[in-house]
Amino acid sequence: MASVGAVTRILLGKNVLNTSRVAALSNTGLVKFYSAAPSYENIKTKVVGSKKNVGLIQLYRPKALNALCKPLFQELGQAVKAFDADDSISAIIITGNEKAFAAGADIKEMQNNSYSTNQKAGFLQEWEDVSNCGKPIIAAVNGFALGGGCELAMLCDIIYAGEKAKFGQPEINIGTIPGAGGTQRLPRYVGKSKAMEIVLTGNFIDAHEAEKMGLVSRVFPVDKLLEETIKLAERIGTHSPLIVKMAKQAVNQAYETNLKAGLQYEKSIFYGTFATADRKEGMTAFIEKRPPNFKNE
The missing domain is CATH 3.90.226.10 (2-enoyl-CoA Hydratase; Chain A, domain 1)
Structure with a gap:
């Protein structure tokens, strides 16, 4: 993999994120650059965050x-x-x-x-x-x-x-x-x-x-x-990706239906979380006073 500095020049060039700001973020581990990033003409993509997630x-x-x-x-x-x-x-x-x-x-x-x-x-x-x-x-x-x-x-x-x-x-x-x-x-x-x-x-x-x-x-x-x-x-990103997705679906449903139907949808999604390993892990970790180890399952 190319160095951060080299890849920064390749990816940014005329990029509107100024290089000093990018360098600062890079030093904190918030931004990760890839020399093999997809090639687009109208957008730029990066993987960012301390966990690169x-x-x-x-x-x-x-x-x-x-x-x-x-x-x-x-x-x-x-x-x-x-x-x-x-x-x-x-x-x-x-x-x-x-x-x-x-x-x-x-x-x-x-x-x-x-x-x-x-x-x-x-x-x-x-x-x-x-x-x-x-x-x-x-x-x-x-x-x-x-x-x-x-x-x-x-x-x-x-x-x-x-x-x-x-x-x-x-x-x-x-x-x-x-x-x-x-x-x-x-x-x-x-x-x-x-x-x-x-x-x-x-x-x-x-x-x-x-x-x-x-x-x-x-x-x-x-x-x-x-x-x-x-x-x-x-x-x-610290939460279960599976449960996050289900929560997003439930909130979005509030804009798609009336309150009665929305409450019923929420309840069905809530029940559905009990079929996941991550729900069990989350509650077990809470009771055991430790951080959960979610598996997206």
Whole structure:
């Protein structure tokens, strides 16, 4: 394997994560670089964390403020599926750079689309690769998360934001509406009135307002965001991957059904944990006052 310094130069080059910051993270063991990392044009992937169990995906179209084009989303879907299939990965982080998480969809790419071409091509179909991921996905949002960028953040399970982040659904300004979940997920995060205000005005909201609304879990200084997000992913990674996946399914069900059906679904998943070795190990370890040794079984 190449040295960290050499691989850093190979992988980063023009990368928006500055080299001093990467070096600092590397020295702490939070970031691990691979000379044989998959080759992508619109994203960059790394394995991070002190236990090397967190998959990091960085959107990488800096000249376009990470505008979400089809090739980018195809690569994002491939990376998410690869990390989801890797048993050594406990959680996934999606991030951008300090200027933009993603400043919307690529307008030039879809300017000449028609209703029929959208239907025939299954436009935006690639987004399902992210929503179908079984492992937790955390959005680390700095800068602009607008339009499709905001929708991508909401596809994730948890959103952490840098203090200068801006969220919004400005599609109304260009004669269309959100098409990748903005009108459906946003009300579930912030309620009908706030969602209507955001969607119908196209106005932006800052990170602290987004936290107050419930769109964002926590807000950090810009230079601390990635580090804190990695800590969160590592904390999730201390638990049984099997039980984490079941818990994610149960929480997601709350957005898919009514309370009565949701409670019944939760109970069935809860019962199901008692068929796992990790549930037995977790309770046994608690009683014996020792750390659990989960086997993902």
